[in-house]
Amino acid sequence: MKIAKKLGQAVATVTLGMSLSAGAMAGEVNIGFTGPLSGGAALYGENTLSGLRMAVEEINAAGGFDLNGEKTTVNLVSLDDRYSPAQAATNAKRLKQESNVSAIFVPHSGGIFALQDFNEKDDFLLMAYSSVPSITEKGNSLTLRIPPTFDGYVRAFTDYALEHQGKKLGMGGATHEYAKIWGSMVKKEWESKGGEVVSDTPMDYNKSADFFTGVSRIIAEAPDVMFVGGASEPTGLVVQQARQMGFQGGFIVMDQAKIDEVAKVAGGLDMVEGAIGVVPLSVYETDAAKDFIERYKAEYGKMPGSEAAYNYLALHALVEAMDATESTDPKTLRAAVGDALKSMDVSKNPYEVTEVTENGGFVTETTLAVVKDGEIVREEID
Structure with a gap:
């Protein structure tokens, strides 16, 4: 009996260790990304990812944010889906199961629609970088659309x-x-x-x-x-x-x-x-846009596109919401991102987005x- 009890304790310890290694480490929160990092749209995917990476680097360099009284950093977990909706869905399942992400950024409508089939059930916030109007007309309570509709x-x-x-x-x-x-x-x-x-x-x-x-x-x-x-x-x-x-x-x-x-x-x-x-x-002449362009060019040696800028500001807003609510709960964050956009430093908001519609769309001028x-x-x- 003692041997069996010790064996059971050992198995439990190993299982717990695997869970911790698969998810975020203590003092760290995982954010997911699935997008095209190979194939004809690889440059588009990399440009999107660069904005997210830049935001993560800035957040962590500043010491992270407060979560339940503990300083917390951000870990970006990115997977290649080659622009395939089916692969995006597979990646999202993996990101949730292995890394316990609270949010996943997706830069193509096919992948977004695929993830909307299960993101509410699997309990993660879908950060949708696509301007297809129906993305926020489907009634999905855990979707935020980042760019304006087309x-x-x-x-x-x-x-x-x-x-x-x-x-x-x-x-x-x-x-x-x-x-x-x-x-x-x-x-x-x-x-x-x-x-x-x-x-x-x-x-x-x-x-x-x-x-x-x-x-x-x-x-x-x-x-x-x-x-x-x-x-x-x-x-x-x-x-x-x-x-x-x-x-x-x-x-x-x-x-x-x-x-x-x-x-x-x-x-x-x-x-x-x-x-x-x-x-x-x-072509933008605002101080916020010019400041972002200068910092991005210093980091990556090239002019940023809108996918980098929009995803950069969206991740900053997401983490601002985590800091304000001291929570990583997707429903809580979905409700808090609008206020986060209003309160965050304008230098983190190159398009100066300050409003989210009731159905989850960032408001930006056409x-x-x-x-x-x-x-x-x-x-x-x-």
Whole structure:
């Protein structure tokens, strides 16, 4: 009996040790990330992750935050899902089971929708970096949408293109779920305002580097404007190949791609003349944005994109909420992030977001930029 009792105590000790090693260490909280870190969208995933890493480094360098009277640091646990919703779901299960994360950041709509099937049951906060409107219309009580919804972009971009560039649109967006939703909304908006869609040829931006076949089909229909967009790097290749094949019209660039990043891949701003897209962070004139850009460039040696800035501020707000509530409970944090955005230091908030809607969306203004005479120019939206 004594042997059996000792064996049972030993097993219990080993099990407890495994649990502690799988989860956060004492004085440490785990935050999860699943996103594309390989494949065609790898740069997009890395840009997102860089903003999270920068926030974690700053929080920990400052001594962490208070949790139940104890100074606590943040550990970021990141997994590659190659832009696959199924892999994102698998990663999320692993992050919860092995690392006991209270929140998981996901930068693509397919993965977000997959995680919404079980995040309430599994009790983790879903930090959604995607502008698909339905993400916060599904009634999921543990979802926060970080960027603004793209329906405002769809209206503004199509209005500008129809007024300044022509009536014929060639559709050349990506094939992942987010791009398909964007594309269907653009097509509907374009046709409802009297425009004509002359070609609809979606392409797999995540696997291909040679888009000549798809682009040639679009250009053969002589569009005035091309709708393009996935991650910035493959979008730049699509634009480059369109120009090489003689296309001289404008581009409607889906908000996932950033004009300045697209231009670098395509061969310069002259290659994206007439492109319409979101205002890149590099064009923002606020002190908070300029300060973030300077610190990010010092850390990573390059200009940050919006995915880095938005996820940076979102993680700071999440930890601010943990500090204020002294809790890592997902429901408590979901309710506290709005106040955290208002109270956090503006230097941690490059987009100066101060409000969260009742259904969980960060409130940010819709912006529009266009490339004119080789420069990115911000345009006012009516």
